[in-house]
Amino acid sequence: MFQAVKRNMMKMFRELLVYHHSSLEYRAKILTLLVSANGDICECEKQKLKDIAHTIYKDDHERAELLLDAVYEYHTKIINNNGLDFEHLIMLVEKETKEIKRFAQKIDMDLLVQLHECVEDEDDRLFQERILDFLQNLKDEYLMA
DSSP: OHHHHHHHHHHHTHHHHSTTHHHHHHHHHHHHHHHTTTSSOOHHHHHHHHHHHHHHTTTOHHHHHHHHHHHHHHHHHHHTTSSOOHHHHHHHHHHHHHHSGGGGGGOOHHHHHHHHTTOOSHHHHHHHHHHHHHHHHHHHHHHOO
16 A cells, blocks of 8 residues: 555656656657557557566666656557647657757667567558657767767
C-alpha cells in the first residue's frame, strides 16, 4: 500500500521530487513517439518498453518505473487529445534537443529499434522508420554541436 501511494506521489510531483526529471521526461517523449505512431501500445511494445526502461536505468528500478509511467501518461494524452498531439510532441522533442544539446546523447538508436520490431503493419513500419530517421538526424545534428 505504501509503495502505491509513494509511486503516485512521485508521478504527481515528478518535476519536484525526481532528480534530473527533465532527462527522464525527454526519454519518455522519445519512447512515446515510437509507441504512439500506430495509435495503440501492443503487448510486444509494452514488454520492449519495460526492457528498455530497465536497460536505461539498470541500477534504479524506481526510476525505470517512473519512465514507463511518463511514457504511458504522454501516450494517453495523445490518444485522448488531452493537450498534446503527435505533431506537438515531435516539435517538443526537436525544441528540447536544440535547447539542451546534451539530450542528443539520450537518443539511443539501438534501444529504439527494438520497439520497431513489434510493428507488423507496413504503413506503421514506414511511419516509425521516418520517426527513427528524424531522431537519428536530431542526434547527428546536435551531438556534434
